[in-house]
Amino acid sequence: MVKTADGYKAIAHIQAGDRVLSKDEASGETGYKPVTARYGNPYQETVYIEISDGIGNNQTLISNRIHPFYSGGKWIKAEDLKAGSRLLSESGKTQTVRNIVVKPKPLKAYNLTVADWHTYFVKGSQAETEGVWVHNSCPPYKRPNNATTKAQRESVQGKPCVECGKLAEKMIADHKKPLVVEYYETGTIDKSKMRAIESVQPQCPTCSAKQGGRLSQYSKEQKRKLSNGNKK
Incomplete structure (x- = not known):
């Protein structure tokens, strides 16, 4: 679910022109910015990120391995988050990762292109807490060194x-x-x-x-x- 000017929406239902809550990494300013595109890619694995807001509310986020989450002052791929990692929420407070599970389950993962600040906030579909800050881009492929032995x-x-x-x-x-x-x-x-x-x-x-x-x-x-x- 993505925080929009009209409340939370499933990312699959967001269209170009919808305004989503965004945050400027440089200034820290937050505001609603227009989505310029929504797109999706298939993945063969699904990452389940269990997090807690510290006041009794828990949620599970579903991601591919490479989507960037803001933690510890930098962007970290979902697969590199660990129990104890702190994620930044809409109000500026943090939520804590409790567990990460990667399953060999196919996933159609969506992403957005957001104007200007290139970030947005997401939360679990049944969550009763704030969303956490994610980036709208994933790192492109770089061929590994010594790809063959x-x-x-x-x-x-x-x-x-x-x-x-x-x-x-x-x-x-x-x-x-x-x-x-x-x-x-x-x-x-x-x-x-x-x-x-x-x-x-x-x-x-x-x-x-x-x-x-x-x-x-x-x-x-x-x-x-x-x-x-x-x-x-």
């Missing part, structure tokens, strides 16, 4: 390309599920899985380059959604 690269040599069936002098270790796709579907990258021998397959340089072009376009589209909103 020497063992992975060696494991694909001498094997035909999974795309065209050809052999090349130097085959490329291609992740069966591209890392950028995994990131935007789950909100994270499993580093141990990323480096597992069984997670890669052989690809020739030509097919690898073609796939790189397709994934570059995919990544740009996802970044555009996260920064500007899906205006389709």
Whole structure:
């Protein structure tokens, strides 16, 4: 639920032009700002954030892994919040995280693009307390350093390309599920899985380059959604 000028609304029902309560990170000023877009992305995992306002009211927020919450003077991804983390509420008071649970449950997560201050306040659907401060953007994908290991690269040599069936002098270790796709579907990258021998397959340089072009376009589209909103 998002705090709007007309009361709390489910984020899925908010439209461009609706005014939501926002806060300027620089000045601390709060006020209602117009939504310029609402968009959604599918994720393969759901994060449940249980919080308490300290006066007997509890709520559970549902998020993807990467949505930024304001805690301890900085923006922190939902998956990095911990029991004891303090979240800033509408009145300037804090609410305390009691527990974080991540479940392998598909989620259609919505976000908003908010004019000027790029923030808004959210609370659980049945909560009888204030909303907490969140940012309207999630961090874009950055390819991890050393995305493949020497063992992975060696494991694909001498094997035909999974795309065209050809052999090349130097085959490329291609992740069966591209890392950028995994990131935007789950909100994270499993580093141990990323480096597992069984997670890669052989690809020739030509097919690898073609796939790189397709994934570059995919990544740009996802970044555009996260920064500007899906205006389709």
